[in-house]
Amino acid sequence: MSRRNTIAIARIVEETPTIRTFYFDYDLQAKPGQFIMLTDLANGEKPFSISECESDQFGVTIKKLGKFTSNLFEKQAGDLLSFRGAYGSSFSLKGNNILLTGGGYATPPLYYLCKELLRKGAQVTVVNGARTRDDLVFCERFENLGLEYKKITDAGCFGRAGTSVDIARELLSNNDYDMVYVSGPELMMKAMRELLQSYPGLNYEFLFERYMKCAIGICGNCTMDPLGIRLCVEGPVLAGHQVEKLTEFGEYHRNAAGKKEYFK
Numbered sequence: 001m002s003r004r005n006t007i008a009i010a011r012i013v014e015e016t017p018t019i020r021t022f023y024f025d026y027d028l029q030a031k032p033g034q035f036i037m038l039t040d041l042a043n044g045e046k047p048f049s050i051s052e053c054e055s056d057q058f059g060v061t062i063k064k065l066g067k068f069t070s071n072l073f074e075k076q077a078g079d080l081l082s083f084r085g086a087y088g089s090s091f092s093l094k095g096n097n098i099l100l101t102g103g104g105y106a107t108p109p110l111y112y113l114c115k116e117l118l119r120k121g122a123q124v125t126v127v128n129g130a131r132t133r134d135d136l137v138f139c140e141r142f143e144n145l146g147l148e149y150k151k152i153t154d155a156g157c158f159g160r161a162g163t164s165v166d167i168a169r170e171l172l173s174n175n176d177y178d179m180v181y182v183s184g185p186e187l188m189m190k191a192m193r194e195l196l197q198s199y200p201g202l203n204y205e206f207l208f209e210r211y212m213k214c215a216i217g218i219c220g221n222c223t224m225d226p227l228g229i230r231l232c233v234e235g236p237v238l239a240g241h242q243v244e245k246l247t248e249f250g251e252y253h254r255n256a257a258g259k260k261e262y263f264k
């Protein structure tokens, strides 16, 4: 088990009014797709994906939603937080001509993945979509990497209205990608799975979020039917051949009490 670390927030970057990246000066040695369990000592702990990771620092990019994240947004650089991890499976880094497709505040872990793919010499195209401009993050960071980068919002903030899946559909029909990596809201990923089913033989990996409690495979709250995959251990990154077999994907997830909640 990873040991717990208590550490000061090194800096906080306001990405949008409701999304911030918290940086920590720590050599986490995490792989792209992995997550930490972050504790604020008053409100318990929650999982967050690693959006940046270098030898001297790492970052997590957080959307303000409920009690835990609202309390985090009260913190300043220098305040202490505690974390354990990194946990979970990681993206395989396979492929030479690669499409990354992200949605909303789930896109940032693709940034860390993207940097690692570029380091190994892959050609990468990034699609970043969100409901509104306030949910679209990391645009400048991706643009600074000098790759093919496309952004879109449901609200049409940059001209055309649509989703990242709409753009991925066009790119897939005009390019010969050999790998696709996806991180986004579950219904967006469900639409991506349907799209990818038209490209049999094309490998892909998805990053999933499920309600996590222990993050070390004990409580069973994050298992996915019917494979019994524990997303905190065997996930959160799953390969296409696993995703194809998940009957609960895009249908329901389990809440804090372990009860099924259906996606609307």
Ligand SMILES: Cc1cc2nc3c(=O)[nH]c(=O)nc-3n(C[C@H](O)[C@H](O)[C@H](O)COP(=O)(O)OP(=O)(O)OC[C@H]3O[C@@H](n4cnc5c(N)ncnc54)[C@H](O)[C@@H]3O)c2cc1C
Residues within 6 Å of the ligand: 035, 045, 046, 047, 048, 049, 050, 060, 061, 062, 063, 064, 065, 066, 067, 068, 069, 070, 105, 208, 209, 210, 211, 212, 213, 236
């Ligand atoms: C592997 C993984 C990686 C994640 N990465 C990020 C990230 O990079 N950035 C980010 O903003 N959020 C991320 N999340 C979701 C994040 O953990 C929750 O949004 C956060 O816990 C909300 O807490 P809250 O008290 O502010 O809101 P709440 O009001 O408690 O919850 C808001 C929503 O978050 C979900 N949630 C609440 N607690 C948990 C939990 N323990 N595990 C999973 N989901 C929960 C609920 O289903 C609910 O829909 C990730 C979740 C998982 C499982």
Ligand code: FES
Residues within 6 Å of the ligand: 211, 212, 213, 214, 215, 216, 217, 218, 219, 220, 221, 222, 223, 230, 231, 232, 233
């Ligand atoms: S969160 Fe407990 S088994 Fe995954």
